[in-house]
Amino acid sequence: MHTSLQELLAVRGTATAPRFDIYASIHKGVRLMLTDLITSAGGVDPQDPASVQQLVDKVEAAADFCLSHLEHENTFLHTALERVQPGASQRIATEHVDHEQDIEALRHHARALPGCTAEERPAACHALYHAVCLFSAHNLAHMHLEETEHNAVLWAHLDDAGIMAIHGQLLASLTPAEMTMSLRWMLPALAPAERLGLLAGMKAKAPAPVFHVVLALARERLNDEAWGQLARGLGIPVATGLTA
Ligand SMILES: [Fe+2]
Structure with a gap:
C-alpha cells in the first residue's frame, strides 16, 4: 500500500450531521486487538516454550477474528455498497483478498515457531514481529478507507434506518463464538x-x-x-x- 498520510486523512465523508457509522465500534475493537498482538509479538521470549505458545495462540485468534470480520464485511456491506453504487467496494474487496493471504501466511509463520531450534527461534520470532507489524499497518490504513470512502457511499444513498437494518442483519448472522470474540475487543476499546x-x-x-x-x-x-x-x-x- 502506497497511500500517503495526507490522502488517508482527507475527509471523504459527505455527512453534514452525525450519521450512523456501521464500522466505528467493531473497528475500534480490531485496532485494539492489533495493538495487543504487536505488543505480544514484540515481548515474546523465544527461549520460553510457554511464551512462544501463547503468541502462537494469539496469532491464531487474531487470524480467526480478522477473517470472520472481513467475511462479514464482504457479505453484508459490500453487497449493500454494490447495490447502491456498482464498483464502490472494488478497491477494498481486492485488499480483502490480499488480507486473506496475509492472514494464512501469519498462521503458517506462527505455527512453525515451536518446531524451530533454539538457535533459529529468536530470528523467527523477530520475523513474525515484523510480519505482524506490517499486517497491522495495512489493516489500519484499510479500515480508515472503509470508514471514510465506504461510509460516504452508504451515507449518500441510504438513511440511518437503512444502514442500521444492514447492521442488524450482520449481527443476527454472528455465531455466539463470533459475538464473544468481537465483544472481547470492543468492550475495552x-x-x-x-x-x-x-x-x-x-x-x-x-x-x-x-x-x-x-x-x-x-x-x-x-x-x-x-x-x-x-x-x-x-x-x-x-x-x-x-x-x-
Ligand atoms: Fe475490511
Whole structure:
C-alpha cells in the first residue's frame, strides 16, 4: 500500500450531521486487538516454550477474528455498497483478498515457531514481529478507507434506518463464538458512552442469561474505573455486576 498520510486523512465523508457509522465500534475493537498482538509479538521470549505458545495462540485468534470480520464485511456491506453504487467496494474487496493471504501466511509463520531450534527461534520470532507489524499497518490504513470512502457511499444513498437494518442483519448472522470474540475487543476499546449505549441496548433487548454473560465478559475485560462507570450507568451493583 502506497497511500500517503495526507490522502488517508482527507475527509471523504459527505455527512453534514452525525450519521450512523456501521464500522466505528467493531473497528475500534480490531485496532485494539492489533495493538495487543504487536505488543505480544514484540515481548515474546523465544527461549520460553510457554511464551512462544501463547503468541502462537494469539496469532491464531487474531487470524480467526480478522477473517470472520472481513467475511462479514464482504457479505453484508459490500453487497449493500454494490447495490447502491456498482464498483464502490472494488478497491477494498481486492485488499480483502490480499488480507486473506496475509492472514494464512501469519498462521503458517506462527505455527512453525515451536518446531524451530533454539538457535533459529529468536530470528523467527523477530520475523513474525515484523510480519505482524506490517499486517497491522495495512489493516489500519484499510479500515480508515472503509470508514471514510465506504461510509460516504452508504451515507449518500441510504438513511440511518437503512444502514442500521444492514447492521442488524450482520449481527443476527454472528455465531455466539463470533459475538464473544468481537465483544472481547470492543468492550475495552469503546469510549465510556459508547460502551454504556451498547450494554444498555443489550440489557433492554437480550435474554437475561445472555446479558449476564456479556456483563461477566465486561467485568473481565475492563479496569476497575471503566467497570465502575459502566455498572453505575446500567444501574447495577459495582461489586458483582451480576444482578441486573
Ligand atoms: Fe475490511
